Amino acid sequence: MTTAAVNMPQPTPHPRAIADLPGPRGLPLLGNALQLKPATIHLAMERWSREYGAMFRARIGASEVVVLSDSAAIMTLLRDRPDGFRRPAITAEVSAELGGSVGLFLAEGDVWRDQRRMVMHAFSPTAIRAYFDRMVQVAQRLEARWLAAGDRDIDLNADLKRYAVDVIAGLAFGADVNTLESGGDSIQEHVETVLAGVARRSLLPFAYWRWCRLPADRRLERSVRAVREATDGFIAAARAAMATEPALREHPANLLQAMLAAAEQPGSGVDDDAVAGNVSTMLLAGEDTTSSALAWLIWLLWQNPPALERAQAEVRQHARELTVENIAALDYLDACALEAMRLKPPAPFLPLQAMRDTTVLGVHLPKDTLLWCVMRHDSVGDKAFPDPLRFDPERWLAGTVDKGVALPFGAGPRMCPGRYLSLMELKVAMAVLLGRFDIAGVRARDRSEPAEVMGFVMGPTPMAMRLRPRAE
Secondary structure (H helix, E strand, O other), X not given: OHHHHXXXXXXXXXXXXXXXXXXXXXXXXXXXXXXXOHHHHHHHHHHHHHHHOOEEEXXXXXXXXXXXXXXXXXXXXXXXXXXXXXXXXXXXXHHHHOOOOOOOOOOOHHHHHHHHHHHHHHOOHHHHHHOHHHHHHHHHHHHHHHHHHOOOOEEHHHHHHHHHHHHHHHHHHOOOOOHHHHOOOHHHHHHHHHHHHHHHHHHOOOOHHHOOOOHHHHXXXXXXXXXXXXXXXXXXXXXXXXXXXXXXXXXXXXXXXXXXXXXXXXXXXXXXXXXXXXXXXXXXXXXXXXXXXXXXXXXXXXXXXXXXXXXXXXXXXXXXXXXXXXXXXXXXXXXXXXXHHHHOOOOOEEEEEEOOOEEEOOEEEOOOOEEEEEOOOHHHOOOOOOOOOOOOOHHXXXXXXXXXXXXXXXXXXXXOOOXXXXXXXXXXXXXXXXXXXXXXXXXXXXXXXXXXXXXXXXXXXXXXEEEEEOOO
8 A cells, every 4th residue: 555655656646726825914905015115125025035935925005026045046037037937027117207218128939039139139249349448538637536546435336327328428429528528417416306306206006197297307307318318319419410421321429320220121020119118128227237247346355355455456457558459358357246136136126017817936827917027036146045145255266156046137039238338347447446556444434334225226324434555
């Protein structure tokens, strides 16, 4: 009897329901909304993941959310995009209410496929290398700004955002906005207002602004108009240049011209509105993501002197002159950047929405289920990384990192198309910093160390830096 029982086919277990999952207690109507603050919501979800396990449920107002922190399961979901999962519809709705155009970040289905071809062409390594001299020009302005600071505190966050805005405006649109030299923060401030506003509205339990607009909502709407006016101006200038110089269609001078040329191809499926949406996306996402990653990298290097010394030595040996080849040779700096993004990812979570009924980790998820993917859980866990909270760039050089666990640029078909540009931009700025200066100090302005603040991406609270020009 025992042998027969062992060899008998075992019944397939029925998937559990979402209601069977554990989760934090909430209040009627509000759910867990009062336990979550937009600026620290990622930390709350990470804490609950440690408490309730790889999959649990939470409620934000009327919306039930399934929270997932298992990296293998997350990877499976990301590979099933865009057919199986999409970004939550609320983000697109918030953008549409503000008059935004749908770019690659928010596009879905066939619209996404059409735009992906256009954007990937514009962001190809070959295209980025062609714009390298412009990036160096912006980095040299950053160097001059820091030289002019003398022994005074440098507003690190603000300067890195100016650098990122100037790079993306120059590379992507051929526009020399030059906030580093002019001190003009208009575009930068409008970009920050839009990023913060869209992120905040996407996470709130109730869309109060549809009935009552607060001063913050009016500021948001003004900034959206300003960004759209700037976007329209970039597109008009690119079209005028291409009309004057038809050869730019074959050899575009910036990413916007490359997108317009791709959109003009027969059967591209891309119209002017899609181009405008992607211009806005590059301006918005390109500013915050890179500047936040740079700020965290500088802080972590300052906290780890041996790593800082090794990165400085590499830069001073291989990148005395800023060329594509010299920047590409900075392997240790590249490892530092990846390690910083493992510990302090600009995107510590990724929200998704199921496009069909599916089962994840034995739990049935009906169509339209909202999922919250905790990207920083296994990547700072000791199962995948020894001493996981230590800043150790050597992990990446040794080839021991499981790249299915640490996903700073996402994974699957919708992996970030700007990853090559972001890493290049980051390494050029760091080559200027480490090659031309010695860091005298980096500190948080109002606390013992910078705190994590979630907006459109996760960045640090304000930091101050002091530099000494390097003695040749």
